[in-house]
Amino acid sequence: MPLDRAARDREIEDLVEALRPGFRSVLKRFRVPPPDAEDLLQQTFLAFLNQRPRIRNPEAWLTGTLKNQCRLYWRSRRRSLYQAIDATLLEELAGDDGRNTGQLELRHDLDLALGHIPARCRRLLRARYYHGCRGAEAARLTGYRASGVYKVLDRCLAALTRQLASLGFETGGRRNG
């Protein structure tokens, strides 16, 4: 049954009121920083406005969408991090002739990190950083399908990043701390 005007005016306010504790618990559980939480809530409600005629259960929809927003938020943050690390390694190791001290050190550190990730990922990332092989060529060298190599690359960059953030390889690193 269509909502009358007054009910429509109240609907979002009532929903916000009813869902406030639920929103708080989702945002805390996902540890979304407050400034970013505002954006996620706003995007959720804007999508809600557009989809309203198709939504049967607003409470479940809003909570489900906010949870998905939080997951997508972290996914996008992870991707930014992988891209930053990947871009830096590609830039720094480009034209590595084995004589530049900085590149030698970086290569040493990278080798240590690569030593702790799965062998197929190691091959793929070595091909990428040391031999300049991208996309289809890297897939061919490492035995992955060309169509799926970008997803694999994402997983391998994730493994490398996790390794960088862990203490697993620090014993061989050049300690700074």
Add this chain to the structure above:
Amino acid sequence: MAESFETHPSAKQIEALAKGTLDRTDRRRVIHHIMAGCRECHAAAARAWPFDLGGDPPRGGAAQETFDDSLDETLSRVLERVQRRRGRVEAERREAPHLWREIEALRPEQRRLLVVNGRKFHSSAFSYLLNERAEAAGFEDATVAVELAGLAIVVAERLDRETVGVQAVRDLLGHSWATLGNARRIAGDLDGAEEALAIAGEWLSQGSGDPLEEARHLDFVADIRRAQRRFQESLELRSQLLRLYRRAGDEHLEGRTLVAQAKTLDDMQDHSAAAATLERALPFLDAEREPRVLLAAYHNLIHALNDLGRADEAATLLGRARPLYDRVGGSLNLLRLRWLEGKIERQRGRHLAACRALLEVRDAFLSRNMGYEAALITLDLALTHLEAGNHAEVRRLAIEAIPVFESLGIRREVLAALLALREAAQRDLLSATLLEELYARANRNSANAASSC
């Protein structure tokens, strides 16, 4: 480069690296520093970086202690902005049907020209309405469905992302590409459908995370897998969908998914599982919300019961469902009802009544140039005559059918089935088993055809 390692990067810099907001020099410095094995900075990175790949939040992360206080203020600000936008969205929703009436009677190229150039058409409500029209057209004319879905994309691409919301626009693009994928599937263009659904998936993955959009996309992909005869994959996708709808608390959509699952089971020739699944679906379906889906459930269940040899049960159920056929209407649905009546009569051994119904429906489909359906009914008729011991009639039917269906340009596989029928009739090798096999072969290739019931 060694100088860059002398001092620790700040916690803010380590966090900014993960956000992608660090400039190139600092980014290089932080990465070199961490890679060199700084224990302190590893710990800071472990806290600040979202490296957990399971989709769950990172341990530690941003400070949350002030969160409780700030959430109330945040929600107030969001509410204010959303209420401002709501008035505009509702006005656009009221306007959309009028805009549709302006272009409804025009030719496709005229429609497109007007929509591309007229700013008044560029609203999300109008794009959603075009999507609805495209979906409805899919039951009658797949070409129109493809055209309207394309138009919905044109509108979505022209929306002001600032006002509508970046993610809401991506949702709409995903929604419209999914509609196009489904329309292409109905039109028999499976490669095009696959491509459109892949694009839809890309948009949705960057959208709001709307669970209903995700489910709709899954639903269409499951339909394609069924059309590709990748039945197991189709069934697995439907199981995922059932979980999604259960979580969302939407029983009708749960029932709708069961109806689609039963169709796949039917294609796999598992009529008994199909019937059981349809019986499970019926109590979930909301007749007010989508009477067409309820009708499909009844129609397919009656069909399955009849195929299982439970013709009396099928006839009783058909009696109960008859008002629904009248209510949903549509001449095609009524023709399919009559076809089903003919099949039930045959199963009950009432060959004369069966032939009368089947001939009536075959002529009606032929007059609409719907050769595929008419060819299947011809096979039904042949089976009925054969069971009645009327071999001469089967021969005549087979011989007369070929030129008619050739002229209608029906699918190669269906024509092949008819040719095999003629050959068997001429050699006196006809049997019910052979006819049923030919029927199944012709029907197997119907997976891409639109079916309303």
